[in-house]
Amino acid sequence: MNRVLYTRNLWKVYPGDVKALRGVDVEVFEGEIVGLVGPSGSGKSTLLHLLAGLEKPTEGEIYLLGKDIVLIGEDELAKLRRRHLAFVFQFYYLLEDFNLLENLTLIGELAGVERAKEKAIEILEYLRLTHRLKHRPSQLSGGEQQRVAIGRALMLEPKILLADEPTGNLDLAEGRRIFELFLRLREEKGLSLLVATHNEELKVYFDRIYRLKEGKVEDRI
Numbered sequence: 001m002n003r004v005l006y007t008r009n010l011w012k013v014y015p016g017d018v019k020a021l022r023g024v025d026v027e028v029f030e031g032e033i034v035g036l037v038g039p040s041g042s043g044k045s046t047l048l049h050l051l052a053g054l055e056k057p058t059e060g061e062i063y064l065l066g067k068d069i070v071l072i073g074e075d076e077l078a079k080l081r082r083r084h085l086a087f088v089f090q091f092y093y094l095l096e097d098f099n100l101l102e103n104l105t106l107i108g109e110l111a112g113v114e115r116a117k118e119k120a121i122e123i124l125e126y127l128r129l130t131h132r133l134k135h136r137p138s139q140l141s142g143g144e145q146q147r148v149a150i151g152r153a154l155m156l157e158p159k160i161l162l163a164d165e166p167t168g169n170l171d172l173a174e175g176r177r178i179f180e181l182f183l184r185l186r187e188e189k190g191l192s193l194l195v196a197t198h199n200e201e202l203k204v205y206f207d208r209i210y211r212l213k214e215g216k217v218e219d220r221i
């Protein structure tokens, strides 16, 4: 199996000598759903941000689809990220002045996706949100809004999805629906996922789990 993402000896030290990551090695293989768990402050978000290229590590290597994203230039990184990587946050960041169809279509158009509107409709069908096309985000439940946020990520047909506590604001039933969607994305679209969560009940969905503690991988399960 191919490794789609891996790190070597990753360190992140913030000003004030805050060691958020202290020599982290993780890997994600194609088609895996990998969990990232650990107490608040253990470095989960920092790790995901570095993997997404949103921040630079203090030291170490990050390979995304075989390329060292620390070494490549900004332009190449932006291209690689835009084409292959999606990031889903705990808070959905949908555009409240636009309906669901527009929320997805706009993202596609900005990224130069062809037939963005048709594609947006397809994805909203896939997410079983067709009856909500013309609704604004605030008219939906939290779980539905998170599905739209995932749908927005899917507009760019990513190979890898990184999610930072995507069910952190949802009740357990809605959280399960999000993870069932993740399983479906893996089966049907071949996505690989790395998902941070601290919800014990959702751990059954993971193939493997990394447990972080004080910026280190304490355990691989």
Ligand SMILES: Nc1ncnc2c1ncn2[C@@H]1O[C@H](COP(=O)(O)OP(=O)(O)O)[C@@H](O)[C@H]1O
Pocket (backbone or CB within 6 Å): 014, 015, 018, 019, 020, 038, 039, 040, 041, 042, 043, 044, 045, 046, 047
């Ligand atoms: N931008 C930042 N500047 C300074 N310290 C930060 C910054 N982001 C995170 N940290 C610190 O890094 C550590 C890890 O934080 P974080 O990655 O957010 O953990 P988690 O997501 O597991 O709760 C914490 O001590 C946090 O205070």
Ligand SMILES: [Mg+2]
Pocket (backbone or CB within 6 Å): 044, 045, 046, 164
């Ligand atoms: Mg966090």
